[in-house]
Amino acid sequence: MITLSYIGRNTFLEAVNEKSGTNVLECYQCGKCVSTCPVSQYMDFPPREIMQLIKLGMKNEVLMANSTWFCLTCSACSGRCPREIEIPAVMESIRHLSIEENYINDSSKVREIRKFHEIFLDMIKRYGRNYELRMMAEFNIRTRNLFKDMNLAPKAILKGKIPLSVKPVKSAKAIKRMYKLAEKLEKQHS
Amino acid sequence: MKKLTYFPGCSAHGTSEEFDKTVKMVMSALDVEMEELPDWNCCGATSAHTMSETLANALPLRNLILAEKLDNNIMAIPCASCYQRLKVTKVHMDDNPELAHKINSTVVEEGIYEGKVAVKSMLQYCYEDIGTEAIKSKVTKSLTGMKLACYYGCLLTRPKAITQFDSPEYPVSMDQIVEALGAKATEFDYKTECCGASFSISNTEVVIRLSGQILEMAKESGAQAIVVACPLCQSNLDMRQPDIEKHTGKKYDLPVFYFTQLMALAFGMPKEEMMFGKHIVPVDGALANIGKIDPVPEKIKKTKKAVEAESEVE
Secondary structure (H helix, E strand, O other): OOOOOOOOOOHHHHHHHHHHOOOHHHOOOOOHHHHHOOOHHHOOOOHHHHHHHHHOOOHHHHHHOOHHHHOOOOOHHHHHOOOOOOHHHHHHHHHHHHHHOOOOOOOHHHHHHHHHHHHHHHHHHHHOOOOHHHHHHHHHHHOOOOOOOOOOHHHHHHOOOOOOOOOOOOOHHHHHHHHHHHHHHHHHHO | OEEEEEOOOHHHHOOOHHHHHHHHHHHHHOOEEEEEOOOOOOOOHHHHHHHOHHHHHHHHHHHHHHHHOOOOOEEEEOOHHHHHHHHHHHHHHHHOHHHHHHHHOOOOOOOOOOOOOEEEEHHHHHHHHHOHHHHHHOOOOOOOOOEEEEOOOOOOOOOHHHHOOOOOOOOOHHHHHHHHOOOEEOOOOOOOOOOOOOHHHHOHHHHHHHHHHHHHHHHHOOOOEEEEOOHHHHHHHHOOHHHHHHHHOOOOOOOEEEHHHHHHHHOOOOHHHHOHHHOOOOOHHHHOOOOOOOOOOOOOOOOHHHHHHHHHHO
């Protein structure tokens, strides 16, 4: 059951509005975003419901939902929104809030999506560029699914579609420093 | 001679080598000198903006600042995702001084961002800066007979406020380019539907469904092949096509070309250099249509009224 979790000032709504640079209160619940969204069917709450939950200040429900992790940032919703709300920016701010405040959706799909992004960022930290083959291999190892895409990988490698090596950036130090400074900056602000 | 800074992006050295190579070929044919951005780094792609607001802007920013050290005032990017990330950061840096200062404090070695260089996708550059007329003038081997579904995906035209290019719902720039090459662009309704993008690895079933719908609609439009301007769209539609066929039980047999591969082909460049061998779905069937002329449609019988109207004009 969902219960109303705030009385008085809706600080959650204020935080989302500030972070996303939009005004969620503009939403009048027409649902065009839901019919446009290519992945709404996988979401605990489709975009329209997320908007309403934010208005009601239901922080826990919003930050624990898988919705933001399924959002592909394709911007089809915002392009058709009659209130011109940047819905992907809203989705992104609640994702960042859930990371900052440690709200962890523990479903296996969200875990896998999150793992993928972590590995990708790790590749850039290490090489300054993406190392596709290593990224795929690490994803399979870290999600304990060793044979994923094994019907595809050998053909793709043979055709030269996925190269075996990567050409890293020369200023690897500059990238590592950037990561450090970015982390520090985000800690200051959260 | 035109000059530009070229940002290849990670996939140019991997999954989309053929895009990189054919971009270089057609640009030199069109008298554009491309200077590759020295020591460019990954834009951060979907992962950076998913996980960290700061990295999402810092990684592209380093490239934007490096680009200002060269003399060119346009940086063109073949990959739709790289293009979008660099353009988003550029808009943030130009419009939000407070955020700009914050982000620039994480990119120390490279200096201060000034905002001198415009960022364009390679498709946008071809359409706006070169133009379909100039492209048409280079065609020596017309692609007549080919019917192509032009697929743009999400990031080349959306969000409108960021990209400022073509229509977010029914773009036509790529259609006009392939028509300049002599091919026919089909009426294709799924031009800007999402292919599933970075879920290719972490959430494959979503890609199978979304890319499957795009293949289905492209086939229905009468196309013999799909044309794209994005490496991730290409790999989802091409590399995943056998999986999708297994899933739907249908045979699509739709090769997925980069628009620059077709430009190179129409410019009469040797076929071996377009790296068609890297495609998972074989391209020969679709290319065999070149030069074939459609049977002339039966003459539509004129109504009495139309005949009368014509004679009145005379």
